[in-house]
Amino acid sequence: SEKTAGPNGSVREFDLIDRIKAQLEAACPSTVSCADIITLATRDSVALAGGPSYSIPMGRRDGLVSNNVDVAL
Numbered sequence: 001s002e003k004t005a006g007p008n009g010s011v012r013e014f015d016l017i018d019r020i021k022a023q024l025e026a027a028c029p030s031t032v033s034c035a036d037i038i039t040l041a042t043r044d045s046v047a048l049a050g051g052p053s054y055s056i057p058m059g060r061r062d063g064l065v066s067n068n069v070d071v072a073l
Helices: 014-027 034-048
Strands: none
Touching: 014 034
């Protein structure tokens, strides 16, 4: 659902995110969301580009189900 949501139109490399997600699911099932992966990648990209590093709370807090209707604004 996140892949096709309008607000995520600028996100690239979903194939890489899918590979990361598959490895995380194998190691710790149902723990890390795709949104967490995108958020961490964004934070790390900012830091690598010379910007600030900052902490991010992890874990889905808005629900346990990803539904396209809920994200398509």
